[in-house]
Every structure is written in structure tokens, then in C-alpha cells.
Amino acid sequence: MAYAALVLACGVTLWSAGDLNLGRNPWPNLARTLADFAHPSFLDAWWGNPRLEYRSEDGTLLRVEDRRVVERSFLLALARGCWVTLQIATLGSLLAALMALPLALLAARNLGAPRPLAMAARAVLGAARAVHTLVFGLLLVGIVGLGPMAGILAIALHSMGTSGKLQAEAIEALDMAAVDAVRATGAGPLQVFFHGVWPAVLPQWLGSHLYVWEFNIRDSTVLGLIGAGGLGLLISEATSLFQWARLATLLIAVVLLVAAFDALSRHLRQRLL
């Protein structure tokens, strides 16, 4: 009931603000975009026009370009973009998992960390999760400048929240009796961690790390939009120049990248758990 009322309220306010329409001529726009998408630009690298002539209004020849050469250099840039995206996601996720571990140990309700510390750790993890990667990215671009480093740190800060929550849950699902048995031998806190906690949470830790990593591959493809490097930079270029054919190429690359990584992580998960 409350949900239906909420949906209704959303619809009515949108309509009364005059935003409930699809623009002036959606169908021709859609048709044009689809036509461009149907011919992704990477095909030009092999079958492109070798002598594309650009002429001004009065017919003078402005310049001639070989579409094949242009597209091949674009594909090279695309490959570099994919690599930077992978770099950002990989290093960012690893940094996130490492930063999250001590916080997760404090935040887990069953390990008995001092209350103020546990609350602080949970607050930090919650805040990190609440702020989107893109927002962290915008902040960090202002601090460390344009480039992949801003992306890595943005991913690390946001994913620290997700990763920490998953890790804390893994620790909370732990067999505490086994941990107590290690503690009962007079082992110190770090010995208890390495003999009782770590071996038991390792599979979940790896599983959550893979999940966050996978997620970040997707997330880091858009980080370039705000100047944090990677594929997003090319995407923002293509969209601002209305080069839908190139955008099609880029999206195909993103889908392939994500699908390849998903398959890889599924494979790893089966091997590790």
C-alpha cells in the first residue's frame, strides 16, 4: 500500500512538473541513433572507405582521410582504455579489500572489539558505502589531478564500504566455538586471528573480493567520464561529438570486458571455494 502510494506520488509530481514526456521528436532520434549503432565504427578498420573526402559547402576539398587508419588508431586507444580500466578496477579493489579488513574486524559483532571503535568502524564503512564512486572521483580529481590514480582511489574508498560490510558479515558467520577453542590454548590476539579467524573466513573473503572486483570493472568504465582515466574518457568523447558508431564500438568493448571478467571470476570462485 505504502509502496503504491509512493509510486503514485512520484508519477504525479513528475507529470505536474511537465517532465513526463520523451522530448520533441523521439522516434526520428531513436531511428538515427539505432542506424548509427547498427554500424559500429570498428568495422571501418577493415572495410572502411580508404579515401573519405571532406568538402566545404562550395565543394572545395578540405581534407581526405583513410577511415581504416583512423579507426585502427582508435582501436589502439580503445585497447589502452580497456587496460587502464582493468588497472583501476584491480588496484582499487585490492586497496579496498586491504583497507576494509581491519575495519571489518572492528565492526564484526562477534569479535568483541571495544564499543566506540566498533561504532566508529561501522560509521566509516557506512559512509564509504553511501558516497558513490563518481562523487569520490570528482573530489579526488580535484585533489590528485586527472588520471587513473584518482580512479583507483575513488574505487578504493567506495568499495572499502561494500567490501568491509561483506567481510564483517563473513566474520559474523564464523564458527565462534572454534575461535574460542584457539583462544582457550592461551593464544594471543594475532595468533587467534591467524589460526582461528583467517583460515575460516578466507573463502568468503576471496568470494567477496571477486564480487567487488567484478563490480568495479563495470564501475570503472564510467569513471573516465569525470576525467579519472580509462574507457569512460573515450565514451564521454564519443557522446559529446554524437559519434554513435564509436559509442557502439565502445559499448561492445565494455560488454566483452565485463563478460570476460565475469567468466574468469566464476571459474576462480569454483576453484577456490
Place this chain on the structure above:
Amino acid sequence: MSAVNAMSAVQIDGLQVAAGGRVLLQVDHLRVAPGERVVVVGPNGAGKSTLLRCLSGFAVPSSGRVEVLSRTLAPQALSSPALRALRADVGQVLQGLHLVARLTVLQNTLVGALGRLQGAPAVRSWWHRFPPAEVDAAQQALQAVGLAGRADDRVDRLSGGERQKVAMARLLLQRPLLVLADEPTASLDPAAAQAACALLRQAAESATLISIVHDPALVPLLGSRVLGLRGGLIVFDGPALALDAAVLSGLYGPETAPGAG
């Protein structure tokens, strides 16, 4: 050892453990001499496990005095290092054994040595590197319990009886002065339970042994003195031979029956 021998292994005075407004355990006076073999019996919820947890510092009494191996656990709580030093001397076999599932048989056995490692060996133990002497001792302990060939198997691939043996090997390696065993034979078949009791006696050969069991048939295997608990009170304290049907029905019977002893 001689200093410990001169005193009690366990000395309790005016102990009370309460949780949520309910008294779980009340022991006015209890003394266990070094080397004594004590079996604790009683129905579920009688406070048996709570008594054992007080002796290892896992439960904190609301009031009273607890001394274990001439170290005072209550009313003043021990500092963390002192508590760890005490626990290194107190071997525990808990209900359900509690091995670390993803570690191997040998690694689980070596957990028994953690408490006595100091300095660099303690740090090296973080990545499961132990002094060769400890590894040899662990192998001997596994030999003693009959698991010599299984050292590198993960414990979650073992049967219940084999896990029991790993817990015993861990206890053997720990070489404690006081052994606390909370239903060490739970979920074992009768033959395996008898074998487990024999191993437990072996592990506690030169130590004091306090164990909790439910099966009256196992009582004479584990001790000569019996403590009967009911409703958080010690209602029977006598030789194992005196534990007859009347005493047992007093312990486990309906609430209205008068407690024995």
C-alpha cells in the same frame, strides 16, 4: 610443579554467576586437589558448563573468589597476558570439539602449542611456522592418538571419531596442568566414547582432570570424585562409587524430588 602441588588446583569460595537476573551457578565452597579426577554430572542447565567456563576465564562471576592453579581469576580479573599464560596451562576439550575446519590435522594439533610460544617463534606461528621441536611433538601426539598418517588431511574431511582424536592430540601437545573437558564424548558411539575417555586420561596423566559427562557408565572411566549439579547448586559431592541410582534420580528426576548429598 611443587608450588602448584602444595596448593589446590582449583579453589572456589562464595561463587555466584548470574545472567539476566537469573542465578546460573552458586558454589559456596569447592576445592579440587592437584592430580584429582573429578566428574561433573547433572541435567541440562544445571550450570556444569558455566562452572568450567569460570575456571578458564570465559565466564566472569558476579561475585565470589576463584583461584585456578594458584592464580586468582576473581574477584579481580587477570590481565590479558596473565589470562593467556593461565590458559596455556589449562587444556580444554569443549562440547563439539571445535577444530578449525579449513586447517589440516597437523595445523589443528599445533594450535595446542600456541600458548607457550614467545617472541620470534610466536610471530612466526602467524603463518603456521612452528619450531621443529613442536612439529615433532605434534607428530608424536598424532601417533599417540592413531592419526599419524592423516597429518596433512583437512579436518573437515574427517569422521566424528577422528576429529575427537585431533582434539585429543591438540590437548596432548598442550601438556596442560589442568584439563577441563565439557562433554568430550558427545556424538560418539559407545566404543569411541570409551576410547576417547582413555585418551583423555592419558592426556591428563600428570594433570588435574575435571570433566562433564552425561553417560553414568563413563563416570568411573574419567574420575574418582563426582560433583552433582542441579539448578546451579552442588547437590552431591562424593566418590564415584557412591553414585548410585538413588543419587542419579535425585539429580535427574522431577523437580520436587529432594536433592541428594
